[in-house]
Amino acid sequence: MTRAGSRRTLLSLVAVMLAVLTSLGISPGTGTPIAGAEPTGSGSGQTSGPKFLKLSLDSVTPTAITSNSDPYFVVSGTVTNIGDRPVDDVSVRIQRGGPVTSPSALRTTLRQDQASYDITGEFQDVADQLTAGQRKQFSVSVALHSGTELPGGVSSLDITAPGVYPLLLNVNGQPAYGGQARLDDARFLLPVLGVPGSADPKHGPGQPTPPAVDGPPVATTLLWPLADRPRLVAGQPGAPDAQALLTDDDLAASLAQGGRLDQLLSALESVVKPDSTRDRSLINAVCLAIDPDLLITVSDMTRDYRVLASPSDPEGPTRPGSGGRAAKAWLERLRALAPGMCVTALPFAQVDPNALAAAGDVTLADRALNAPADLIDSLLTVKSVRGVAIPDAGTIDTEGATLFAHHGFTTTVLADNAVAPLDGRSNLLAAKTPPSTPPATPATPGSTPEPGTPDMVTLADVVVPPATGTTTQPAPAAPHAATFDSWAATALAAIGSNPPTPAFTPDKARYDVTVDSRAARLQDALGAVAWTALNPQPGRPRTALLVPPQQWGANRDEASAVLGQLDLQLRNNLATPRSLTELLAQQPDPQPYTLDYLDRAADDAVPAHFAEPVHQQGQRITQLMSALVDVPQQELSPRAFLTPLRDDLIRVLSLTDRRAGGGAADTNAQRRLDQTTKTMDNLYGSVTVLPPGGVYTLASEQSPLLLVARNDLPVAIRVRFKIDAPAETSITDIGEQQLPAKGNRSFQIPTEVSDSRNLTIPIGLSTPDGVPLGNAVSVSVRSNAYGQVLAIMTASACALLLLLVGRRLWHRFRGQSDPADEEFDAGAVRESKQDRRTRKRDKKRQEAR
Missing domain, CATH: 2.60.40.10 (Immunoglobulins)
Incomplete structure (x- = not known):
């Protein structure tokens, strides 16, 4: 057989085998049945x-x-x-x-x-x-x-x-x-929402089916979040005309045209602007929820700012930021938009309230929870809604809820599955639906109605003691929780790029939503927003609080679609606007509820090991703040100087990026903590006593000790000298003194030394409360006085002199010559006569010449 013939035979065999494999549904080379794909x-x-x-x-x-x-x-x-x-x-x-x-x-x-x-x-x-x-x-x-x-x-x-x-x-x-x-x-x-007429072109359109829902329209409130991850580099205290330093320049892209924050604002502008075709109904249902950390960062970016060349190297080279113009334009648009609608403040930098409570720093908590409303009002010229806390995770533990209550928050916004009836069962079905009333929407075979959660409940397990700390006054009323639809919130969170799965999403409903397209996820969210309006349920209120994630990834089209869906429901009488203020004014359900801190949230929380070092650095900031002086002519106030460092500690406790998993969030938090700690060490070391150099010699035993204190801080500070005087010295405490900003000051310390030896005196500075400042110096002191020995010698010499004078006067008063003078006087006379004869002889010789 020829080589060509052999080749044709082999190819024929291969073709037969391929045909057989194909008929069996098996892919050659893999052995995998296609039918099982x-x-x-x-x-x-x-x-x-x-x-x-x-x-x-x-x-x-x-x-x-x-x-x-x-x-x-x-x-x-x-x-x-x-x-x-x-x-x-x-x-x-x-x-x-x-x-x-x-x-x-x-x-x-x-x-x-x-x-x-x-x-x-x-x-x-x-x-x-x-x-x-x-x-x-x-x-x-x-x-x-x-x-x-x-x-x-x-x-x-x-x-x-x-x-x-x-x-x-x-x-x-x-x-x-x-x-x-x-x-x-x-x-x-x-x-x-309604079924249009027939699709048969021959018979013409049929009668449309409008929405027919038993019960009132759904009272709807939509929070519109504007937040971002912390961007400011830690360890940068306030300074006059200082340039802000950011970890990266991603925020510039987010604020610029087409960026995430630009598109979220743009979608809202299309509703609120005066030339909008919509009425005020939709606007009244929406409330801006703004992170003050974002506003502070954007405000800093409107001036010249710099960006780290490498986000992982806070002390490395920097480059100029490129988002100044975009930041200014975005902030001006927000300032124009905010006064025309509801505005409320989010906790600073998406802080974890449970971790904040564990840190145990009241001043830090006040900055994280109470200051945001003032910051929002100041930067946007609005009056924000107060008394409502909106934690990022949608669930908190008892310590976090107590912290909110201690700081004046009467209501916390939580997922509906983050609370549970105190007695373990819900009485809503019996309370809201008479036994003779059938369900408004027939259930499918095998389905059972799901228990509902009231939109406002009392947290009976959160006990808030009186503000005075005494028992003579009654304790304040238990705080409330406004609950939002966790299913709708889960669907809203899936909109946009890199969607998170919230902590309150049940395990049975968790899957990787990124395998779905953005369009599919948007449709799921729109369906979730509409479901409550279309399906009255026994035991569920005819209300809806819609809460997207705080770092929402929706683009303009997606955000506009959500607003459009809500607008459709309002115009079809399926929903009615309910402002956030109206929601907060609602009476809570009579059934007491308890917090149900979700396991997923605990897994995503800030680790406990950050609480103690944050507490320590927070205390150091407070102690230094109490020593600083607000001088009218001083460019920088103590609060403006140290508040950025408090903000850094809050950012350490941020929940940002923690749901993404991995160790990036812990690494960033530790880096922030390290930078803040290093800066505080430097600030405390900036106020110190200058070493005099060499041995300090006192002119007498009571000469003052001359010292120079240096303050390198840009604000004045009150100090006390801390001197460990040895037993041979007595040093007067001159009390509290003030050092000028960026300056030196000389001090005379009254000192008494009873020893002529060289003495070593440790000298340092502290705050008025006794917190050490700078490094203590050791001053070598020597006195020119001889102390007790010199006093004895002087007294002895004086006594001898008085004795000799008295002896001479005694002999003179008696007319007697002093025996000590007799030999001296005879010799002196003889010497005097000889001297006169010698002088006369020398004179005659000179005249003869």
């Missing part, structure tokens, strides 16, 4: 099997259906070949399941098997073939319900009543070496 969508919950196609939802038009809508809606998407082989005969179809009948089903229905979506449309071709890496966009027109005849290519979902419906897009295809199979799906919710 699982979709990559989130709903299946499957990750095994080969992946060939990825189906992504791009848009739903319109996002919600009303009785005035067209009888059709359009679903657009993209199919991408993510495998390693071509896929033929790619087609899609729309399917739906039954309407959502319970709040939890808003989440769990999106994980059901595709068989639960039993109302199916017709398959529509997308592409004859998609090669590896190729993608194809498509649009599917869908009729809500069918008339006598539907146009070609239009499927009907048989939706005849308002509700929130789960929909599924199913993509089929035939991968190479395999058979036709379902390869992926995408799930989403469609809110139907």
Whole structure:
């Protein structure tokens, strides 16, 4: 047999084997049955099997259906070949399941098997073939319900009543070496506020079905968060005309056109601006919730600021920031917007109230909780809503709730599953629904009504003692909790890029939402927002508090869609606006409730080991603050100088980035703590006594000790000298003294030394409360006095002199010569005569010459 013939025979055998494998549904080389391929969508919950196609939802038009809508809606998407082989005969179809009948089903229905979506449309071709890496966009027109005849290519979902419906897009295809199979799906919710007329073009439009809901419209309040992660570098005290230093310049991009914060503000501007076509109803339902740390940072950015070249190196090189113009424009827009609507302050830097309570620093807690309202009012020229605390996690423990109550907060905004009836059961069903009243919305077979939580409850287990600390006054009333819909909040959190899963989301409803497209997640949120309005439930109030996450990732279109959904509900009489002030004024439910601190929140909380060092540094700041002096002509006040360091300690206890997992949040917190500690060490070391150098010699035993104290702080400070005087010295305490900012001052310390030896005297400075400042110095002192020895010698010499003088006077008064003078006088006379004769002889000789 020739070589060519052998080759043809081999190829024939290979072809036969491929045919057999294909008929069995087995992929050559892998041994994997194509028929067992699982979709990559989130709903299946499957990750095994080969992946060939990825189906992504791009848009739903319109996002919600009303009785005035067209009888059709359009679903657009993209199919991408993510495998390693071509896929033929790619087609899609729309399917739906039954309407959502319970709040939890808003989440769990999106994980059901595709068989639960039993109302199916017709398959529509997308592409004859998609090669590896190729993608194809498509649009599917869908009729809500069918008339006598539907146009070609239009499927009907048989939706005849308002509700929130789960929909599924199913993509089929035939991968190479395999058979036709379902390869992926995408799930989403469609809110139907009203059903439009018939879709049959021959018989004309039928009668639309408006929303028909038993009970009043849902009183709705929407918080609109504006917050960001902490950006200011730690350890930078206040200084006149100082440049702010940021860890990175990401905030500049967020504030600029197209950035996250720009788009959130822009969406709100479209509602609040005077040229808006909407009335005030929607505006009255929305309240801005602003993080003061964000406003402080943006305000600092309006002036020249700098950015670390490496965020992990706080002491490394820096570069100029680029967001000054964007920060100024964004802040001006916010200042123009805020006075026309409700505004409230979030806790500073998304601080963890439980960790703040554990730190045990009252002044630090006041800055984190009470100061934000004043900061917001000052920077935006508004009067914010007071007395309400909005913790980032949506759940707190008893210590955190007590901390809020101690600082004057009468209401805390919590997830509805973060509280529980005090006696372990809910009496809402009996209290709000008479036994003879049937449920407004029939439950599906096998479903049971879920217990509801009142929108305002009393936290009976939070005991607040009287402010005076005495028992003669009655304790204040127990604080309240305003509860928000945890299911709607979970869906709102999933909007945008890098969506978090909140701590209050139950485990049964947790899954990786990033496998869904942004459009699908937006639809889920809109469905969750509409569900309460469309489904009155026994035991659940006709109210809704909607709370997106504080660092919400929605873009302008997504945020506008949420506002548009709420506006649709208001205009269709399904909702009515309720301001935050009205919510806080509500009477709580008579049933007492207790806090139920959620396990997930405890896992995401700030670790306990940060509490003690934060407390220590907070105390050091307070002690230094009490020593500083506010001088009128001084450029910088003590508060302005040290408050940035308090803010750094609050940022150490921030919940930012903790839900993302990993150790980045702990690393950033420790870095902030280290920088703040180092700065405090430097500040305390900036006030000290200058060493005199050499030995200090006193002119006498009571000469003053001359000392010079130095203050390198930009504010004046009160100090005391701390001198450990040895036993041989007596040094007078000159009391409290003041050192000028950035200056020296000389002091004379009255000193008495009773020893002529060299003495070593330790001298230091402290605050008036005794906290040491700077480093103590040792001064060597020597006195020129001789002390007791000198006094004895002087006294002895004086006594001898007096004795000799007295002896001479005694002899003179008696007319006697002093015996001591006799020999002296005779000799002196002889010497005098001889001297005169010698002088006369010398004179005569000179004259003779």
